[in-house]
Amino acid sequence: YYWALFDGHGGPEAAIIASNYLHYCIKQKLEEVVGGITEAHPPMHLSGRCVCDSDPQFVEEKQIQAEDLVVGALENAFQECDEVMGQEMEATNQTGGCTALAAVYFEGKMYVANAGDSRAILVLKDEVVPMSCEFTPETERQRLQHLAFLFPKLLDGEFTRFEFPRRLKGDDVGQKVLYRDYFMEGWGYKTVEKADLKYPLVHGQGKQARLLGTLAVSRGLGDHQLKVIDTNIEVKPFLSCIPKVNVFDLALHDIKEDDVLIMATDGLWDVLCNKEVAHMVRSFLAENRTDPDRFSELAKCLVCRARGKKRGHQWLLDESHEASYDDISVFVIPLF
């Protein structure tokens, strides 16, 4: 079983190509290692042959499980898919990129691989289990700044890698202001120089945060040709196509009829938190137990809730909160 969600930017092309290729890449990478997944501990050699008598011991010491081969296959599949997309999009002169959130059910376990700002959660009877975390210029600030520190040329003298609470201006020069460099989780004070007035590598807050003033995500597929507007600066070196994979062993849990995996793009999570979504999921499914289409109905219901209601020129979630202005895609996947 396989489900995947792609949120495009700079046009829909990358998302369309990714949705055509990723499952193929995953299938291929899984097939490449399937011979190794037969036992609890995969063999050191895919052929099963032992070159060294103690090979099984080495594998056991490293605690390598069949599960790790699936994780590795997903990691490799995302990279392969990104490469293929780069070639195809260059050849056909298409541009743009997309996030990718993929769920694979394999031998009793749910694997969720995420590169971007979509999110997957498991809503179980007594528990909500996050199955992904978001990769944005804010959550990956230190990785991005570190890369700019290692390869200053990537910024071409147009950006500063430092983070400041706001964009600096001429009046700040000579003053000591709050800043963070790549190695800092805390903050310090730095005497502002003229170079610090450049646009910051990571800038903005929350939904407004941007990488190189250009992208709202720091991981995804595509964007091979993307340059910062009016410059020669490439964005791709800062983007990562590597997913973080989370595994959930269904056999270790008593899965109930209404337990589901929710996968949705940032459009949903911008306005609804995990708890609110879980509450809606549980009450909707409890009230519609006999409806054979209740899972797809629930997905529609979640989209409509986040889309909000039109009041004058605004779309509102309720009296005091704005609804999502972004596109919203939701999957509801029953686990039972």
Added chain:
Amino acid sequence: YYWALFDGHGGPEAAIIASNYLHYCIKQKLEEVVGGITEAHPPMHLSGRCVCDSDPQFVEEKQIQAEDLVVGALENAFQECDEVMGQEMEATNQTGGCTALAAVYFEGKMYVANAGDSRAILVLKDEVVPMSCEFTPETERQRLQHLAFLFPKLLDGEFTRFEFPRRLKGDDVGQKVLYRDYFMEGWGYKTVEKADLKYPLVHGQGKQARLLGTLAVSRGLGDHQLKVIDTNIEVKPFLSCIPKVNVFDLALHDIKEDDVLIMATDGLWDVLCNKEVAHMVRSFLAENRTDPDRFSELAKCLVCRARGKKRGHQWLLDESHEASYDDISVFVIPLF
């Protein structure tokens, strides 16, 4: 209040110099920002002057707290200390390096900064709180492999950045064996080439794990001159002197008379887990409540326990476990 533990390697010089400098660097970095710690939210400008009317709002939006300035000061202090050590050790022709674990009590909070494989835990009445995590070639494998991927010259053709369950040999060439690259948490299979027979960047298991076959830690101070034996390969580019800082707010907890911070080198933690240490701490302090020296007695008792007893040629922890062969240093710091 300040406590710090340094575990030297390649001679005691680095640990001695670090113990002479680090507290001075921390003091200096804290003094540099002390003007900013006066309020709940530090001012955007250290001078307190507002260049932009909404500066306090920017700082609040970023959720920058006084605490973050202390964390930033500790991060900067470790880097400063490492720089000073590099200059001094080169000038005086000294070599070696050390790990550093520093605890600073400041305005009701305990800050623990760690670079290396020492460990600090809080043993409270009903709870054990880990205050650090270890940085070793194993725990930092992905960072180290990524650096080798970005700058292959650092390995000078002598090492491979790939990880394998064991050192490969000629018979493995052409076979598909388990491996991991920098972007993988999972494992995959790779067809072995001749270049894969080189010594791995990160090799060995547990206490035997080594970076470039040389060092058992991946963070620390010093080692500026260290080269892989019989080569021109420098180890320093792979070492990080940046600490991870953990903060514990004592005001949010009901601190009891017997609550302590335990800081110890890897010699202790190799043979005793957090739970065993916590058990010994609690029972020892409960039994020796009137002894004014009970905290230093407890530290001695922990060292003796990990050192074990001599039986024939071996030092034993108990009938079936070997004791620590490493050096052991322990601090017991009362919090009450």
